[in-house]
Amino acid sequence: MSYVEKLEELLTTSVIPDIKDRLDEIFEEIADNKEATEDAKEEIEELREFKADLEDVLEDIKSGDIDEDEAKELVEDILSARKGEDEEDFGFVEED
Numbered sequence: 001m002s003y004v005e006k007l008e009e010l011l012t013t014s015v016i017p018d019i020k021d022r023l024d025e026i027f028e029e030i031a032d033n034k035e036a037t038e039d040a041k042e043e044i045e046e047l048r049e050f051k052a053d054l055e056d057v058l059e060d061i062k063s064g065d066i067d068e069d070e071a072k073e074l075v076e077d078i079l080s081a082r083k084g085e086d087e088e089d090f091g092f093v094e095e096d
Contacts, residue, residue: 003071008061010078011054019051 001009026044030036036044057074060066066074 003068003075004061004066007066007071007075007078008058010075011058015078016051016054019047019054023047023051 023044026040026047030040057066061071
């Protein structure tokens with residue numbers, strides 16, 4: 001399996017669904033408390049932005065705009081973060 005295929009698989013079967021699950025958990029907490037804390041609002045915004053970035057990566061994969069080296073780096077970042085080795089944002093850089 002190529003790194004591009006591995007990246008697509010990781011994003012579609014693991015990372016994006018995990019983000020969706022976390023968002024659901026936050027919304028349930030908000031519904032239970034009838035109010036969203038500032039921390040919850042910030043986490044929702046961060047997760048939505050991160051999910052959008054990952055969906056952009058999927059679009060790049062589908063259009064062939066990600067090469068093996070870039071995919072390998074992203075796969076390694078994802079796997080490393082999953083192990084809790086670092087606090088990286090999977091190689092994404094905040095845009096101003």
